[in-house]
Amino acid sequence: MLEVTLRHAWPATRDGEGFSLDVAFRGPTPGVTVLFGPSGCGKSTILSAIAGLLRPQSGRVALDGQVLTDTAARIFIPAERRRCGVVFQDARLFPHLSVEGNLRYGLRRAPREAEGPSFEEVVALLGLGRLLARRPAGLSGGERQRVALGRALLSRPRLLLMDEPLASLDVPRRAEILPLIERVRDAFRVPILHVTHALEEVDRLADTLVLLEGGRVLAAGPPEALTAEPGLTLLAGRRDAGVVLRCLVAAHDPGRGLTRLDFAGGSLLVTLRPEPVGSTLRLRLRARDVSLATAPPEGLATHNVLPAVVEGVAPAPFSPHEVLLRLRLGPTPVLARLTRDAVGTLGLAPGQPVWALVKSIAFDHGGPA
């Protein structure tokens, strides 16, 4: 368990307004805690404080029962003795060392009894073999972040802190690194605190999601539950508002080009997926991809027609002409985005049974969980 309580205020100066941070949250260990919020919400500052690179005015940070910071008890373990590996947004590789020198920097300083992956394992997992003799100056952005990730991992951290490691990369590079982070999470079971403002990273990585805004925690909890809160959908934005579903790959039907995914509350037929049967997936079911019918429809191309119950109707925060409906499919909450007009015409109200329609091709995003 990672427990974090922090309070810190920066006074206003001539160059800018003041900022105050006042947060408290918990994260699972092992597991991935994602801090999500717009830039300037304080998420990188929280990471610095956990790493010990920033001394908070008051607060407490504990990892698996060991106190790292406790201002009340005057405890502040220096960063170099916290064993929190940090992957910085700008990589921060040592320019005077080769890639191998960078990778071994933390390894050499890790306590001998610390368990963790070997140099060879990390090099193999992150595909760094070809780069070992190179200098950081000659690496591409994606290669730098891979080396930075490897360097942090090899310091045998008790907690891996990732400060928007993908933010400075272009889309293809991101698509290359994100699966590596998943592999690191699965292969080494090191707890991860991941800071991002990209929704895709939340969907694919988060076991616990902490939503931040203006130095405060808006909400914290499992992403499946948080994403179903209509009040919080503004964070995802109009396009991507929707719930995250945790699914099990139940069966492939290559003949029809379909995969069946089971989730608590039903199953979905989606376009054939690459993941093997039995693996778990996290998919974002976007509110705009969910339509509704009050009677079971016929003659429809849509594969997925799921019985549901309307739980709530709320105005969409991003448009006066749209409405967000909170549905329940068994235990699973789902959001649907409709026009105000459609809701009125169908007379949709809480408690009403409906049919939720989801196209199979609505899931061309997301990835393995």
Add this chain to the structure above:
Amino acid sequence: MLTPEEWQAVRLSLSVALRSVAFSLPLAVAVAWLLSRRRFLGRPLLDAVVHLPLVIPPVVVGWGLLILFGVQGPIGRPLHDWFGIRLVFSTAGAALATAVMTFPLIVRAVRLSLEGVDPGLEAAARSLGAGPFDRFFTVTLPLIAPGILSGAIIAFAAGLGEFGAIITFASNIPGETQTLPLAIYAATQTPGGEGTAARLAAISFTMAVAGLLLAELVARHLRRLLGRS
């Protein structure tokens, strides 16, 4: 080409300049680090004191050293009484005077390159388990090496030409404290010394220019080694 006395002046100059750099380099790096990385009470004062030799007349620096390090001075007396070290009128004294004069040159060069080092790299080293000394010697020092070296070479070249502070504090003793500039001065004061003065002046000029070129070359080479250009 040169008389034995002239060679002696050349050798003495090199020795005094070398000793002055060896003496002031570690201290200059420490002071530069303090000035660029730490905020403490009295920092502006330290900054000013370090840079004083650049602006006050060298003779005044020499005079100040004479007051402090003279055999009756507050530092000179214990040095003499307890350790038998006498700095006035000695080669070591000439090196000390030179070190004080060239100190700001090294501090400025080191400070400039320290300010070019991303503090984020030091933070990264911390997160990887490196303590203060560890990260200074494995990250900061290698990254400022070009600045240290070029600062040292420039201080060495400038030290070869120190006159006022040496002649005031250490006097003009052939074989002891008579470095090149002092020998040139002595030659111009001696009837028939024009030839000596011209030869020594030419050597002095050559060494200074060579020093500057070397500093530039070394810095460029090191920068390439560090993968920065």
